[in-house]
C-alpha cells in the first residue's frame with residue numbers, strides 16, 4: 001500500500017490495513033485484452049434500484065457471474081447469475097492464489113462515461129458475512145475510488161484505481177467506511193470493475 005496514493009489527510013488517519021492495493025496485478029496488454037472481451041461478451045443490463053419509495057435506473061450497467069446458475073439474494077434484491085467464463089474463472093484463481101481469500105461470485109460494473117457512478121454505500125449485506133474480503137479489479141478509465149468514515153464524513157480519502165489493478169477491501173472496512181465512484185464533469189472513457197465476493201446462503 002502506497003500511502004502517497006491517498007489524498008493524505010493532514011489530520012485524519014486512514015486505516016491502511018483495511019486495503020491491499022496491487023497496481024500492476026495484470027499487465028497492460030492482458031488488462032486491455034480482458035477489457036475488450038468483457039465489453040463485447042457480457043450480457044450487460046441496466047437494472048433498477050429502490051431509492052426511498054421510487055424505482056430508479058442504476059447509473060451504470062451490471063452483470064453477475066458465479067458458481068451456480070441460480071439467482072442470488074442480496075440485500076432484498078434478486079439477481080440472476082451467469083455461469084463462469086474461463087476468463088473470469090482464471091482471474092478468480094489468480095486472485096485467490098495471491099490473497100488467500102476464496103470467492104464464489106463476481107459482480108461486474110460498467111461505467112460507460114463520467115455520468116455513470118456508484119453512490120456512497122457499504123457492502124454489508126448479511127449474505128456477505130462479517131468483515132468480508134472483497135477483491136476489486138479495474139479496467140480502462142482511471143476513476144477515483146472515494147472513502148469516507150460512516151460516522152464522520154469529513155474523514156475521507158481517494159484512491160485512483162489503475163487499469164489492471166487489484167484492490168482488496170477487508171477487515172472492518174465495510175463496517176466503518178463507505179465508498180463510491182463519483183460522477184465526473186470531465187470526459188471519461190469507459191471503465192469496468194469486477195468485485196469478487198463470497199456469498200453464502202442464509
Ligand SMILES: O=C(O)CCC(=O)C(=O)O
Nearest residue numbers: 107109118123181193195
Ligand atoms: O467500481 C468500483 O470500483 C466499485 C464498485 C462497488 O463498490 C460495488 O460494486 O460494490
Ligand SMILES: [Fe+2]
Nearest residue numbers: 121122123179
Ligand atoms: Fe461497493
